[in-house]
Amino acid sequence: MTNIPFLEVDLLTKRYPSPDGGDPLTVFENINFDIYKGEFVCIIGHSGCGKSTIMNVLAGLDTPTSGGVTMDGKELSGPSLDRGVVFQNYSLLPWLSALKNVIFGVKARHPDWSKEKVREHSYHYLELVGLVNGAENRKPSQLSGGMRQRVSIARAFAIQPKLLLLDEPFGALDALTRGTIQDELIRIWSGSDQTVFMITHDVDEAILLADRVLLMTNGPYATVAESVAIDIPRPRSRADIIHHDGYYKIRNHLVEFLAKRSKDLAGISKISGGQNDDPQQPKIVRPALDGVSSSEIDSATSPNLLKVKG
Amino acid sequence: MFTSLNLRALLLSFVILTLVLGAWELATPAVKAAGELTEYEKLIGAADQEARVPPPSAVLVRAWEELSDPFYDNGPNDKGIGIQIGYSIFRVLTGYLMAALLAIPVGFLIGMSPLAYKAFDPFIQVLRPISPLAWMPLALFIIKDSQASAIFVIFICSIWPMLINTAFGVAGVRKDWVNVARTHELGSLRTALIVILPAAAPTILTGMRISIGIAWLVIVAAEMLVGGTGVGYYVWNEWNNLDLTSVIFSILVIGVVGMLLDAVFAFAQRSIQYQE
Numbered sequence: 001m002t003n004i005p006f007l008e009v010d011l012l013t014k015r016y017p018s019p020d021g022g023d024p025l026t027v028f029e030n031i032n033f034d035i036y037k038g039e040f041v042c043i044i045g046h047s048g049c050g051k052s053t054i055m056n057v058l059a060g061l062d063t064p065t066s067g068g069v070t071m072d073g074k075e076l077s078g079p080s081l082d083r084g085v086v087f088q089n090y091s092l093l094p095w096l097s098a099l100k101n102v103i104f105g106v107k108a109r110h111p112d113w114s115k116e117k118v119r120e121h122s123y124h125y126l127e128l129v130g131l132v133n134g135a136e137n138r139k140p141s142q143l144s145g146g147m148r149q150r151v152s153i154a155r156a157f158a159i160q161p162k163l164l165l166l167d168e169p170f171g172a173l174d175a176l177t178r179g180t181i182q183d184e185l186i187r188i189w190s191g192s193d194q195t196v197f198m199i200t201h202d203v204d205e206a207i208l209l210a211d212r213v214l215l216m217t218n219g220p221y222a223t224v225a226e227s228v229a230i231d232i233p234r235p236r237s238r239a240d241i242i243h244h245d246g247y248y249k250i251r252n253h254l255v256e257f258l259a260k261r262s263k264d265l266a267g268i269s270k271i272s273g274g275q276n277d278d279p280q281q282p283k284i285v286r287p288a289l290d291g292v293s294s295s296e297i298d299s300a301t302s303p304n305l306l307k308v309k310g
Numbered sequence: 311m312f313t314s315l316n317l318r319a320l321l322l323s324f325v326i327l328t329l330v331l332g333a334w335e336l337a338t339p340a341v342k343a344a345g346e347l348t349e350y351e352k353l354i355g356a357a358d359q360e361a362r363v364p365p366p367s368a369v370l371v372r373a374w375e376e377l378s379d380p381f382y383d384n385g386p387n388d389k390g391i392g393i394q395i396g397y398s399i400f401r402v403l404t405g406y407l408m409a410a411l412l413a414i415p416v417g418f419l420i421g422m423s424p425l426a427y428k429a430f431d432p433f434i435q436v437l438r439p440i441s442p443l444a445w446m447p448l449a450l451f452i453i454k455d456s457q458a459s460a461i462f463v464i465f466i467c468s469i470w471p472m473l474i475n476t477a478f479g480v481a482g483v484r485k486d487w488v489n490v491a492r493t494h495e496l497g498s499l500r501t502a503l504i505v506i507l508p509a510a511a512p513t514i515l516t517g518m519r520i521s522i523g524i525a526w527l528v529i530v531a532a533e534m535l536v537g538g539t540g541v542g543y544y545v546w547n548e549w550n551n552l553d554l555t556s557v558i559f560s561i562l563v564i565g566v567v568g569m570l571l572d573a574v575f576a577f578a579q580r581s582i583q584y585q586e
């Protein structure tokens with residue numbers, strides 16, 4: 001298959017000027033990573049390390065201080081319908097019903113479609129997330145938190161963007177609801193060739209959903225330290241995945257990183273300093289294959305080959 | 311047994327009304343027939359029954375007379391209450407609509423641009439507290455027409471609440487919703503119409519509701535000044551005729567019309583309100 005990344009993030013740096021004129025706050029520095037077509041990539045890191053900022057840069061809503069992002073060979077500038085976004089909260093328009101919220105997106109995407117076609121297409125995606133039989137006519141305030149995120153996901157999938165960006169879409173949900181929607185998300189994703197980039201705080205969620213998990217060190221001067229391949233075959237289900245041999249190896253690796261190494265490695269990009277202009281990819285780690293590092297594995301085993309659709 | 315709060319409130323309102331009207335009726339001495347008046351009473355003018363505060367029963371009788379023929383027109387000084395109210399509403403709506411056509415778009419632009427917000431703020435702060443009637447002499451001098459001047463006064467007093475609320479509502483639209491518009495590649499006009507307008511609509515409508523209330527307050531005073539027609543002129547004219555019964559009746563009419571205008575806006579407000 002292809003070895004040309006679909007999305008390339010190069011030397012991304014974000015600094016905020018300090019309010020009192022002192023040293024600027026460097027949220028993250030020299031972040032590099034690639035995403036391949038059809039991949040599901042999660043990013044994990046402690047609160048405040050800059051995950052949402054990276055995502056806003058990818059969405060075109062924020063600009064980096066330096067560095068850039070290319071998608072399909074073109075430099076990103078500004079927001080675009082090619083990149084669909086699901087925010088943690090408030091991404092639905094509260095004065096529109098669930099269906100109208102999806103229609104809002106589809107209409108923006110296909111201004112030339114007839115009213116009927118827009119409606120049908122939107123309804124179909126609400127059906128995919130199980131939000132029909134009356135619920136489609138309710139306003140977001142009359143839906144539960146889980147149903148609201150379902151509508152957001154339906155809207156994002158309905159516009160069929162090249163890249164789907166999810167910022168902790170399940171952060172505000174209880175564990176049970178979260179589980180069901182995770183299942184729905186994989187089901188919809190498996191039936192598409194959608195590339196997904198998702199922020200999460202939840203290690204189990206990342207293992208269940210992702211092909212790869214990017215690990216961020218703590219801020220300031222945060223960076224992406226590792227790219228952990230999730231070598232568990234698909235289709236995965238929440239119940240079975242825990243019986244897979246690699247599951248705990250991966251889980252332990254991620255938890256250990258978050259608990260300890262994210263702190264130890266914090267500011268590492270500051271030490272290596274600005275001289276590191278070479279867009280070096282984060283180290284690829286495969287805990288399920290006993291932690292062999294990527295160089296020992298044939299590069300043909302790019303992560304998306306592991307994806308078994310269904 | 312009264313289980314419904316509304317029903318009990320209605321009953322209590324009725325009791326209060328009866329008590330107040332009863333006390334008022336009793337406090338007003340019955341008008342004696344002219345033959346029973348003493349010489350002294352005639353001297354101090356007690357015979358002039360129109361000059362005393364009339365009892366509610368008299369007001370009711372007058373209301374019945376006026377409302378059974380509201381649109382008669384016997385020349386400049388004697389028109390039916392319906393015609394006078396009509397003039398007042400016409401002036402209020404004309405001035406008000408002109409104000410809305412200016413204030414809402416301008417408020418929108420001010421709200422969208424932090425620079426404009428800051429630049430316009432001092433002007434708004436100085437102009438807003440000016441009593442609308444203070445503009446009257448200037449308006450009469452420049453426009454040279456009393457009818458148009460009254461409309462101008464309504465225009466100027468309606469502008470501020472609508473302008474301020476529109477700017478405030480637009481500036482306060484949740485950034486996430488604007489981002490939703492941006493990620494869907496909506497242009498600025500469509501973002502304004504499909505996202506910002508509905509998001510700010512409840513705040514804008516609150517401003518419109520405040521404005522119509524103020525406009526109705528001001529029209530009565532304005533018409534007292536410019537004269538000619540309208541419910542304000544009617545009150546002043548009846549006062550000059552020493553017809554206090556008509557004065558009280560028209561005060562009540564002013565209240566009821568004001569309430570109805572407000573109810574229209576309250577209804578509109580409810581229909582565009584959304585819950586986050």
Ligand SMILES: Nc1ncnc2c1ncn2[C@@H]1O[C@H](COP(=O)(O)OP(=O)(O)OP(=O)(O)O)[C@@H](O)[C@H]1O
Nearest residue numbers: 016025027045046047048049050051052053054219
């Ligand atoms: N406008 C701003 N001015 C200054 N600093 C900012 C601004 N916006 C964000 N930051 C800082 O940037 C850092 C990264 O913020 P960001 O929202 O990306 O974190 P995050 O990783 O998404 O955190 P969380 O997991 O809590 O959502 C934070 O430390 C925050 O203080």
Ligand SMILES: [Mg+2]
Nearest residue numbers: 051052053167
């Ligand atoms: Mg965040």
